[in-house]
Amino acid sequence: MTARSARGPRIIQGGMGVAVSGWRLARAVSLTGQMGVVSGTALEIVCARRLQQGDLGGDIRRALAHFPVPGVAERILRTYYVAGGKPATAPFRPVLRFSLQPSRVLAELTIAANFVEVYLAKEGHDGLIGINYLRKIELPIPFGCYGAMLAGVDHVLVGAGNPAHLPGLLDGLASHQPVALPVRVQGATSADGQHAIRFDPRAYAPPGQHPLKRPRFDAIVASVDLAEGLAADPGTRPDGFIVEGATAGGHNAPPRGPRRVDDTGQPVYDDRDVVDPRSMTRFGLPFWMAGSYGTPAGLARAVAAGATGVQVGTAFAYCEESGMAAEWKRRVVELAARGDVPVRTDGRASPTGFPFKVVQLPGTLSDEDVYADRERLCDLGVLRTAYRKPDGSVGYRCPAEPVAMYRSHGGGREANTAGRRCLCNGLMAAAGFAQQRAGGYTEPPVITAGTDFTAVRELLRRLPADRQTYRATDVVAHLLETEKELP
Template identity: 60%
Template sequence: MGRSAQGDPPVLIQGGMGVGVSGWRLARTVSRAGQLGVVSGTALDLTLARRLQRGDPGGDLRRALAAFPVPEVAGRVLRRYFVPGGIPEGSPYRPVPRLGLRQSRALDELTVAANFCEVYLAKEGHDGLIGVNYLEKIQMATPAAVYGAMLAGVDYVLVGAGIPAEIPHLLDELAAHRRGEVAVTVADGDRQPVAVEPRRLFGRTLPPLPRPRLLAIVSSHVLAAYLARTPRTRPDGFVLESPVAGGHSAPPRGRLTLDERGEPVYGPRDEVDIAKVAAIGLPFWLAGGYGTADGLAAALAAGANGIQVGSAFALCRESGLDPALRDRLLREACAGTLRVRNDPLASPTGFPFKVADVPGTLADPAVYADRPRLCDLGYLRTPYAKEDGAVGYRCPAEPVDVYVRKGRPAEEAEDRRCLCNGLLAAIGLGQHRPDGYAEPPLLTLGQDVGFLAELPEDHSATDVIEYILTGARVRTA
């Protein structure tokens, strides 16, 4: 299948999708096939805690925690969350500490351990490449999350949904177990640091770590050039993402215009000048609509090192999606009835977000209307400066009156979806409320699903890889 040599950049990067969709099983399968398998680093603290409360069927998480380099930290995580046999079906999950500018020790330990476990399991039993994908917008989690992945020997860190200018230096510091920090934007106030201090957290010094390569996920050649200008901000490569890719997209440049379906209109200013990115001299991959043999051929012809593929892997057997939801997406996509819209309002981040219109999910207006508005997980909430100088936190998906009391207009909260709860429900880890209410899922996917016509009905990750690489060889021979 065209294995990439360990020191060579991969041809195919598997996307780091959603919350838990790109889990360790998928990433390990892709890596064993010689390409770059990527785990999603979003909310791994919460997914670890909930899976431990489910009893950790198969014992994989406990096996990974047993390999954690500081056993007493792993022991505290187990004692806090592991439930032998699992909690009763329909019971509420125990909460985890929420992100903030001043992290608790318990949250740092959980975050570091969770990211370690996911990467450890993805790398277990082979010598292939594994990456981890983070959202730059979830800044308050980044230092501890990255450190945990590095403790497990992650090979690549991919960062999108923002400007990852501080990540190269963060990787340098954490490789030496020095304090690693990023500056968090505080609305109406000064940026404030959030850090992880390995020696203070563990009470000991560990051997130096290999520094992973950093790929910045960008949608603009201007941003690529900005990041590459100095060694302190320069990544090791880029993923150039088009607006059709799943999850979040960069908003159009200039004044926002919507088409007849209510989706943002992208124009010439939003097109990445691939030649200008190539002139920077760093490796790059193309993403969003390139997940076919012809797409790879076109990317290589444009000077790219390869492509990043998301949706085809999100719908494969090794995907972390709830199997019943995956089957529904496949059936509707194959029947030509699936609509994935680029919703400018769904995400609390303000970025357009791809939402699969599937009845019974949070995309359904009736389901959305019935859901009590609340923000109890808080990964996408933002800090702001209060009038008294203290820092508060707000999210457009929280109750509208609460959001307004925090100084923002009600219209900003209109039609916002709770991505945190919805994406967790999409992988079978949705919260059950004490009153019996179960969080509905929210599904995201890329807008190009034409690849399904060339794949088996119930395809695997290796089917995706073989289809793309074998076809590309035929076309580029």
Template identity: 60%
Template sequence: MIADPAPAASALPMLIQGGMGVGVSGWRLARAVSGTGQLGVVSGVALDVVLARRLQRGDPGGHLRRALDAFPFPEVAERIWERYHVPGGIAPGRPYRPVPKLGLRPHRGRTELAVVANFAEVFLAKEGHDGPVGVNYLEKIQLATPAAVYGAMLAGVDYVLMGAGIPSQIPALLDALAAHWPAEITVTVTGADSEQRHSTGVDPATLYGPSRPHPLERPRLLAIVSSDVLAAYLARRPETRPDGFVVEGPTAGGHSAPPRGRLRLDEAGEPLYGPRDRADTAKIAALGLPFWLAGGYAGPRGLAHALAAGATGIQVGTAFALCRESGLTEDLRRRLLSGATGDTLTVRNDPGASPAGFPFKVVDLPGTAAGADVYAARPRLCDLGHLRTPYLKADGAVGYRCPAEPVDTYLRKGGLESDTINRRCLCNGLFGAIGLGQSRADGYAEPPLLTLGQDLGFLHDLPPDYTAADVVGRLLGAHRGERAAP
């Protein structure tokens, strides 16, 4: 049931497709990559909202109905269908029905939606091939993790990738959920002392009823790290040791680790990284676990460099984000691809954009939420709340705040005004990028927010309008079919 911590080299993919954004790495993209024998990855971020909104769009193609029909606990799936599905889809401009926000208090509807949504995305990604499928989560979004992971495991996910934090609790979570045991993780609550423990979890028995199902296959855990120090910390004890690492450099898309030490900015306002921020691959290799290098390794030369450093292979995101199977809207995908290949696209590593507190890559594209003029016109609110931070209130209860919510609201909750400056609502903006942005009752429509990696050179080596298979073929080249030693 528990994955081998040092799997045979022949069992490992050389190429990992990055789990990007909200729905950019959707099931279509992951299935296309997995069909080549490499590791296709779905983004596990906010899949509860993704499923609810797709159902409210009428489930074009009937794919979600097919996935829900395969869910092992039919009554649960049917409740989700009845609650959110709109035959024919909601009218253009009509607001989507909200879903329950993440929180510490148990909520049956929220748990069921998260489990079913993650099951559906992984189930669809695994259809029609026997290649491996992974799911990517953010450690920062702890409140979503247990239910989301259980749903993915019910669909037979092969790998769980976890970044944006220290996933030290995930190995034990996977062990428990593989046996359908109740499982929980400790949640960080700002202001709570070491004696106060807050947790969130999932009890599978509330879903499957009186008869315990057969044990599940435990997926391998790949911890996304930026330093050999963190890799060594996780690997030193069996209870925190992952099954491998993705070692991500600062040019990778989405969130990145901040520079070590005092934050310094260059002339463009981006964080300055130095030698201390480069992971020592020799030290990571010495841990005896497989690892993949990410951030600036796209291309045969990058792959060769990674293999020479002892890596099993590489993780690539941007090239897949702009392929035909990407979850981006077609208009945005083509605009991004045109700008990237025409060398007119700018991707900034913005130290203050994300409410999560990590530097975040923002694409400067006219008409999107990256522009100060566009974002200034946006009513400041936080109505999805996946990046809210739990904090301890004066009365001892737990509250939730987000630096992208209205400033006066954030200050009333004890937040610092400096934390609110230039913050972007990633939740709403990333949904806009995949065509599922919210329309407000007053007619306001959420603008998209886009993220890519900063290394765009590999895109020049691809056909004008390429597929995921084109990316895999170009990346692997003469290495096709080989596997690196762990």
């Protein structure tokens, strides 16, 4: 189970959701010789909530004890750690929200949280570990990357937007130099100048400031055009590509061409949205295909067309080591065993405006009654976007916040709020970190998956009688069944 091509691993485990691709899953995959990936989304909140749940195995505290910047771990533990865990009905303590000028407290927590996740994934072995970020969630990226690099992360993967600035960002962080990541501010004019999130790692660097290992950067793309543009410029050229098709879980790139929907309201994808792996070979970079490639035949097909391998999400998302809460994982697995997992590509659910794959399950935010009963609020703010206020300053808003509040924030259009789900709270709930509200209300989850459950069904079919779940090692072994036939 250690098959790798000369250019990298055959299998990259997808960096999914909020804490679904947690350190346990990434570590398990890496130990097989493939590349495990942790999700970098909202790790500052995930870390704070794990500590408030009591850190019962002591893993977070053990990793924080190795954080190289003096005093930070102590401050985080003093703020968030609850010995034995908070009462189940008590709310989680809030975490500050990002802006263009984040507080030092939030910066330290974000750096440390990303360090912790990568440290635990890499602990005790020398296998490959990557971390996945969304370009759409841009404000935490410099801080998160720096924390991951302090822990020796091997790859940084970025999608959901144009990641052109990431190679330069990683170069700067490796030498502890000040960096700036451009930020889009809605309504801004050229007279406002360029907005950016700025970070000077020298203010947070460990004593001695030794250069850090510069991780490889893999750009997640959905089109040959974007890949070509990135590869053509030495300043934006990545070290590899992950090509995600429209059947992959989580956020998808919008369809190319005029916006069209089918009779169920789902975006229509066509041949323009399909990337032939052979068209990626001309860039001279390793690449991995994703989206319905997560089977032995899919891996063989990708490699035969010139790919290094495949990225696989759904099969790993429902394995034993994934961070999805057990109840929701079980319900989806039961549906998969019957061959009937209803997955909808929802063009309205995500506040980002990107289509988002949602498993249709009663009791979750996919249920219209559950959605209607939930009070609209935005208290995590992970998916807020920046906008220009009339006085030229920068504000923040989210289409999933209360409609009146959104309208008051720089004249946000009410039409933008229709159907928007609070993915921040929903994905937290899916990973077992549901916020508790007044009156005993518990935030409902939103569950995502790709549309192809072929590997999940096959893995479930092969389970011995004494097991009800399959493991990450089973996924890898299944995918590599025909490895002797691969180039």
